[in-house]
Amino acid sequence: MDGHCQESSGKFMECLHSQGLKTGSIYFPGGRAKYQGEEVNKKLVEPPVFNYSNETNWRQNIDTVIEWFTVDNLDFIALYFGEPDSSGHKYGPESTQRKNMIKQVDRTVGYLRQRIQESGLEPNLNLIITSDHGMETVIKTNEILIRTINNFTFKDIDFELLDYGPNGLLVPKEGKLEHVYSVLKNAHPKLHVYKKEEFPKRFHYANHPRITPLVLYSDPGYVIHGRFKVQFNKGEHGFDNEAMNMKTIFRAVGPAFKKGLVVEPFESVNVYALLCELLGITPEPHDGSLEVTKPMLREPEDTGSGGDNEPEDNGSGGEHREKWWDWE
Numbered sequence: 442m443d444g445h446c447q448e449s450s451g452k453f454m455e456c457l458h459s460q461g462l463k464t465g466s467i468y469f470p471g472g473r474a475k476y477q478g479e480e481v482n483k484k485l486v487e488p489p490v491f492n493y494s495n496e497t498n499w500r501q502n503i504d505t506v507i508e509w510f511t512v513d514n515l516d517f518i519a520l521y522f523g524e525p526d527s528s529g530h531k532y533g534p535e536s537t538q539r540k541n542m543i544k545q546v547d548r549t550v551g552y553l554r555q556r557i558q559e560s561g562l563e564p565n566l567n568l569i570i571t572s573d574h575g576m577e578t579v580i581k582t583n584e585i586l587i588r589t590i591n592n593f594t595f596k597d598i599d600f601e602l603l604d605y606g607p608n609g610l611l612v613p614k615e616g617k618l619e620h621v622y623s624v625l626k627n628a629h630p631k632l633h634v635y636k637k638e639e640f641p642k643r644f645h646y647a648n649h650p651r652i653t654p655l656v657l658y659s660d661p662g663y664v665i666h667g668r669f670k671v672q673f674n675k676g677e678h679g680f681d682n683e684a685m686n687m688k689t690i691f692r693a694v695g696p697a698f699k700k701g702l703v704v705e706p707f708e709s710v711n712v713y714a715l716l717c718e719l720l721g722i723t724p725e726p727h728d729g730s731l732e733v734t735k736p737m738l739r740e741p742e743d744t745g746s747g748g749d750n751e752p753e754d755n756g757s758g759g760e761h762r763e764k765w766w767d768w769e
């Protein structure tokens with residue numbers, strides 16, 4: 442990485458720390474990272490093998506968050522839940538298991554909001570709930586298996602990154618690029634093969650130094666298998682981000698936000714600038730813009746007391762509920 446603070450790299454907390462804010466992280470991906478030698482003030486890092494779905498553990502983590510805010514006076518805490526990602530992969534997005542997990546997530550959001558209220562943090566704390574992707578059901582017929590494609594051989598390949606869902610990265614051997622490209626190009630109706638420079642610009646892969654000369658991606662539902670089938674997930678993500686099932690949620694509530702506002706869908710890359718604005722720090726160079734989320738924020742003179750604190754909703758997917766935090 443290049444040393445910029447990016448929330449996607451998990452370095453955001455360390456960056457805040459370096460700008461004088463007290464930060465915490467619970468199970469957030471990248472929580473082990475150091476930024477310019479500095480760590481977050483407080484963190485819990487999950488062990489390598491960890492059950493992400495334990496509801497009691499989720500509530501304990503919420504209690505820890507409340508304690509860090511009220512006793513240790515932290516300014517920012519990132520709290521991560523590995524669900525409904527795990528159950529979505531394992532059982533598929535339409536499964537009962539995943540639907541039950543959504544209910545568990547919903548109860549947990551309710552618990553979080555209840556604890557924020559009880560602890561007196563509500564007038565000062567801005568809460569953002571979001572994730573990094575949706576989930577698509579994996580189609581198990583007419584699968585893409587690269588090894589079986591006519592005239593394709595792994596002997597022509599120097600480096601491969603396959604079996605990670607709908608994306609594939611290939612470095613053909615010296616002089617083999619055109620050949621590999623032509624044998625893969627129209628090999629499967631759901632498989633798209635591009636030379637790096639021809640990859641659709643909207644994916645931000647074309648010409649990127651970390652992207653390989655050949656890039657593969659598949660249509661929603663189809664995953665790319667390499668030498669053997671080693672990937673048996675029933676749900677997957679990483680498909681075209683224009684597909685509705687890849688879209689995620691964004692909800693925000695707190696003193697900085699207008700109430701009951703529903704906004705148009707926006708790209709998550711813009712969340713970073715919003716976090717910086719809320720925390721009053723200077724963003725590092727980034728690809729998003731505050732302009733996208735600014736309409737959600739209250740004007741400084743608008744104190745907006747009272748009301749029933751409706752959260753914002755960017756309407757980008759999921760079942761909409763009148764009061765999404767209600768729980769029994």
Ligand SMILES: [Zn+2]
Nearest residue numbers: 526527530678
């Ligand atoms: Zn996942």
